[in-house]
Amino acid sequence: MKQQLLQTIDEFQTVDELPVRDDTIVSYSGVPGAFAEQAAITFFGEQAHTLPVANFREVMEALAKGNADYGVLPIENSSAGNVETNYDLLSEYDMTIVGEQVIEVNQxxxxxxxxxxxxxxxxxxxxxxxxxxxxxxxxxxxxxxxxxxxxxxxxxxxxxxxxxxxxxxxxxxxxxxxxxxxxPIGNNNSNNATRFIILHKNRITAMGANKIGITLGLPHESGSLYEILGSFNRHELNMTMIASRPIPGRQWEYYFYMEFIGSLESEEVKQALLEIEESSINLRILGNYRTLL
Amino acid sequence: MKQQLLQTIDEFQTVDELPVRDDTIVSYSGVPGAFAEQAAITFFGEQAHTLPVANFREVMEALAKGNADYGVLPIENSSAGNVETNYDLLSEYDMTIVGEQVIEVNQxxxxxxxxxxxxxxxxxxxxxxxxxxxxxxxxxxxxxxxxxxxxxxxxxxxxxxxxxxxxxxxxxxxxxxxxxxxxPIGNNNSNNATRFIILHKNRITAMGANKIGITLGLPHESGSLYEILGSFNRHELNMTMIASRPIPGRQWEYYFYMEFIGSLESEEVKQALLEIEESSINLRILGNYRTLL
CATH class of the missing domain: 3.40.190.10 (Periplasmic binding protein-like II)
Known part of the structure; x- marks a missing residue:
């Protein structure tokens, strides 16, 4: 297990910048004018070719089938909370988070x-x-x-x-x-923003990446979450987000989606992840990407 | 602060059983045939008078205005996750959770x-x-x-x-x-259940209550959640649920809804809550009620 986790970490290939060519295609759910299209253009610039698809799952399918190089999915809204079904898609498809983009959203x-x-x-x-x-x-x-x-x-x-x-x-x-x-502003709070994640099929990470996303299941034991957070704490890693979702087909069992500040190249991060793997079920490293601190 | 929290805990009045008279009214959102009505009848028995209202907020309003003695709200579904807007209503209205009822839900x-x-x-x-x-x-x-x-x-x-x-x-x-x-079963998982909470206007708790619900905000500091879970751990309290919601009008700040096993009469629980109050913002005790362990 230990060996396998370290191997997975090694598989992440660091690149100076995310590869963008003239024919790079970025998939999003919707039609032109969607907030996700705005996120794609803000992140990749106007030269990006955007590929609108029918729904969130199709974004994953476009990546899996090689019809798109990148995918854009909303993950969190500052007033309505998490886009929960997309956590499930992250569990279902083996894609890598390579970036994030926050968009002010006025509905x-x-x-x-x-x-x-x-x-x-x-x-x-x-x-x-x-x-x-x-x-x-x-x-x-x-x-x-x-x-x-x-x-x-x-x-x-x-x-x-x-x-x-x-x-x-x-x-x-x-x-x-x-x-x-x-x-012009129907949303409950005028201060409304959505955070999108940028996905790629391969395990790549841009130089200077400072945020890591993981998912894990927890055993039904008292203090199991405390133990996970203890690993972050001991290695002085700052967790910036935690969300829980029911495990499909199991009653009242949850998996967790967590983000923390760090780089997969850091020894502290590797040690923390090794510890977390010991005390959790199905730890997956979703990606290491840049965020504004 | 310390004094105030202990006073709040003292305000909870322990009763042998939740008061139910011939004219007790239980409010739920919907019309007869709703899963919430089923939860009300399962919890209170067939003699309960049910009062259907238009939406979740109206359940709170019925309690606030004295049109109902109890209210029933869904809080969590085993496959779709949390009924997030109801956490916001729990923050907005000062009602007490006095019970819970799980209903198998086949859509x-x-x-x-x-x-x-x-x-x-x-x-x-x-x-x-x-x-x-x-x-x-x-x-x-x-x-x-x-x-x-x-x-x-x-x-x-x-x-x-x-x-x-x-x-x-x-x-x-x-x-x-x-x-x-x-x-007959359109839901994604055949193993689909919804947990409802039972609300009351006054701070009462039924004898033998073994679960406590709280909400709290966390300061933007590394390890703040770890500190809270540490209090549970030190006092050997088992947290059974954690959910986070954005704080209305603030970007990327969260409050947490937590449940743990214990009684407000226990010294360990009181000590843990005093510690948690020190390291959190706006700690609220939502109720102490019976659950099947």
Whole structure:
């Protein structure tokens, strides 16, 4: 086990910068105007070729099949919390986190150019966006319809030409699809941001990477989480995030997603991970990438 | 601070059994046939008067206004994870957790008696239930419409008399609203259960209570969570659950919801809570109640 973990760590290949060529393809869930597309462009620059796919799972599939070089997935929103299903996808697919990108997210409420607020009966958006706007939507009492993506909702409102429909999406989506914004910030908190992770098929890590993501299961024993955090503490590693998810098909058993500051090249990190592997189940190193400290 | 915490603990009044009279009213979100109603009846017995309200917030409001003696809220599902918005309601309202009830949840897919699977174009349900059935729904590709409650979705399908509509709700809801089940278990995992908490306005705790729920914020310091878990460990208290939620209006700051085994009357628990208060922000004791160990 010890040998295997060290071997996995050795497999991570350090590169000066993440490889981006003229034909690099970055996959995201949605259509142009999606916040994820914005994250892709902010991270890779305008020269990146973006590949919109139907849903989060398809982002993973595009990577697995070699249809895309990178994938972009939302992992956490500052007001609605974790994008929980994506933790499950991280467990299911063997992809590497190679970067992160935070995007300020203002969820605008938009309608057809000749419609107004009082016409609205139905609102279309992604469940996360609906959750981020829960207080506003509670007051309005409109029918809420789940879409796989916010920008797709804006496209639907444009195409259906129905004045009773509204979409919750980005300002950019409103511009792209020629919709009128009736409320520029529908989200519960004006201070709303989403953190996206950048995924790659191979185990690479950019020079200067300072954050590590892992997942692990914990045995049903008193103090098992305390023991894990003790390893971080002994090696003076700062855990920046912890989230728990139920293990599929098992009642009240959880796996944990954790992030901490460090480099896989550091001896302290290696020692901590060896200790953590001893006291956890199925430890997986998801990646080592750069974050702004 | 120390004095205040001990005073709060003293305010909890131990009762032999939770007071239930002939006119006791238990509020839940939904309509008859909801899993929450099932939880209320299982916990309080058939003599309980149940009061259905429009959404989770209204359960809290019914307690606050004295329209109900008890409230029932889902807090955790074994496959979809935490019912996150209810943690926020626990922070917002000063209610006490006085009990818990686990209900096996099989999400059935149901249509009008003369409709069949191939007629379905739209599916109505609560976002949590849609999430629990995500894999099945991904395959079917139906439009997904959020309702405040699963049973309400079944009622809608009955009332709209539209063969293209399906609801995801309980077997009981199908019986109540005369619908035909086309798939008895739509949930991703057959082993699907929801844990409900029972709330009361006053700080009471039933004799033999063995689980404590708390919420707390953590300072942005390395090792702050480790310190909290250290208090549990030193006093040999077993933490059974931990969940984190973003603090409204603050970016990437979290509060934690934790449960551990113990009684507020125990000296070890009091000492641990005094220590935890020192190293956390806004510690709140949500309740002390019975669980099956």
């Amino acid at each position: 605008a409420v938009m309608v057809l150019p000749d419609a107004s607020l009082s016409d609205i009966r139905k609102v279309y958006s992604h469940p996360q966006a609906l959750m981020q706007c829960s207080r506003y939507l509670e007051q309005m009492g409109w029918e809420q319809i789940n879409m796989v993506n916010t920008a797709l909702s804006a496209m639907k409102v444009r195409d259906d030409k129905d004045k009773t429909q509204a979409a919750i999406a980005s300002q950019r989506a409103a511009n792209l699809f020629g919709l009128k914004i009736v409320n | 059935a897919v149901m249509v009008l008696p003369d409709a069949s699977l191939s007629d379905i174009r739209k599916v109505y349900s609560h976002p949590q239930a849609l999430m629990q059935c995500s894999r099945y729904l991904e395959q079917m590709g139906w439009e997904q419409i959020n309702m405040v409650n699963t049973a309400l979705s079944a009622m809608k399908v009955r009332d709209d008399k539209d063969k293209t509509q399906a609801a995801i709700a309980s077997q009981r809801a199908a019986n109540l609203f005369g619908l035909k089940i086309v798939n």
